[in-house]
Amino acid sequence: MSKTWFVTGAARGLGLEIARAVRAAGHNIVATGRDVAALEAALGPGDARLLHLPLDVRDATEAQAAARAAEQRFGAVDVLVNNAGYGLFGYFEETTPADAEAQFAVNLFGMMHVCRAVLPGMRAAGRGLIFNISSIAGFRGIPGGSLLCASKHAVEGFSESLAREVEPFDVTVTLIEPGIFRTDFLSPQSMRFASGAAGDYAQASRDLRQSYQARDGKQPGDPAKLAAALLTLAEAEKPPARFLAGSDAVQLMEARIASLEAELEAWRVLSQSMNAD
Numbered sequence: 001m002s003k004t005w006f007v008t009g010a011a012r013g014l015g016l017e018i019a020r021a022v023r024a025a026g027h028n029i030v031a032t033g034r035d036v037a038a039l040e041a042a043l044g045p046g047d048a049r050l051l052h053l054p055l056d057v058r059d060a061t062e063a064q065a066a067a068r069a070a071e072q073r074f075g076a077v078d079v080l081v082n083n084a085g086y087g088l089f090g091y092f093e094e095t096t097p098a099d100a101e102a103q104f105a106v107n108l109f110g111m112m113h114v115c116r117a118v119l120p121g122m123r124a125a126g127r128g129l130i131f132n133i134s135s136i137a138g139f140r141g142i143p144g145g146s147l148l149c150a151s152k153h154a155v156e157g158f159s160e161s162l163a164r165e166v167e168p169f170d171v172t173v174t175l176i177e178p179g180i181f182r183t184d185f186l187s188p189q190s191m192r193f194a195s196g197a198a199g200d201y202a203q204a205s206r207d208l209r210q211s212y213q214a215r216d217g218k219q220p221g222d223p224a225k226l227a228a229a230l231l232t233l234a235e236a237e238k239p240p241a242r243f244l245a246g247s248d249a250v251q252l253m254e255a256r257i258a259s260l261e262a263e264l265e266a267w268r269v270l271s272q273s274m275n276a277d
């Protein structure tokens with residue numbers, strides 16, 4: 001059955017691959033992005049099943065306008081993909097409050113703006129699926145990635161809580177936790193670095209930048225395969241609460257679970273000794 005998908009950040013990277021896959025599968029697609037001309041260049045001109053809409057996710061008013069325009073054209077949105085995001089890298093002490101606010105404005109608050117805009121329509125329809133694109137940075141800390149990790153960990157807490165709130169309305173929230181995928185994520189166009197003084201971290205910071213630049217274009221994950229996986233998940237009777245995307249993500253989650261279990265056991269007795277006598 002044909003569905004209506006709404007994708008943020010659809011002009012490039014993973015968002016573009018998702019939009020292409022959704023379109024190829026015969027669904028309606030609301031492709032949103034900061035630059036409508038870029039959306040048209042990437043996906044072709046709009047037609048009966050393709051609606052391009054301007055949406056900078058930092059703008060709550062624009063998110064509301066996009067959701068209303070999508071509903072006006074196609075009725076309720078069936079699948080929302082909160083994909084727009086970027087990584088801000090740098091050691092915490094070289095980041096500034098403005099860096100932190102900018103990272104959260106897109107990765108977390110942008111996602112919230114779009115959820116707020118789309119959820120009323122999903123609740124009214126009594127159905128809906130939201131894919132919130134998190135990351136391996138959403139379940140483990142990475143040195144030189146504290147702001148990105150903080151924003152993606154926040155995405156996880158937000159999404160898990162939201163999932164329980166909207167379940168009674170038959171709306172599902174699924175976290176997607178990609179490993180490293182070959183998109184523009186590590187390109188100069190997308191990646192941002194800390195804007196404060198590096199101080200004692202100067203050498204480490206230079207090494208960090210070089211190591212990410214060296215990985216650009218050589219990432220193992222194929223974004224077209226991740227896009228295809230989202231279509232599979234959307235057809236599942238019960239999509240999962242979280243989905244690990246990529247063999248690297250699976251390996252890192254296994255290591256994370258093992259280290260959590262080991263630490264829990266090592267300190268179990270002290271942890272459990274806190275009840276009032």
Ligand SMILES: NC(=O)c1ccc[n+]([C@@H]2O[C@H](COP(=O)([O-])OP(=O)(O)OC[C@H]3O[C@@H](n4cnc5c(N)ncnc54)[C@H](OP(=O)(O)O)[C@@H]3O)[C@@H](O)[C@H]2O)c1
Nearest residue numbers: 009012013014034056057084085135180181183184185190
């Ligand atoms: N690639 C990876 O290795 C990887 C790993 C884990 C998680 N992820 C997550 O996957 C998602 C997609 O990233 P990607 O890999 O596809 O990176 P990408 O190729 O750099 O694409 C990022 C997309 O986000 C959009 N975007 C950024 N800020 C925006 C804003 N304020 N409003 C609307 N759109 C905005 C960009 O639009 P513009 O063209 O307007 O800049 C672009 O379409 C992100 O949430 C990222 O954190 C990626």
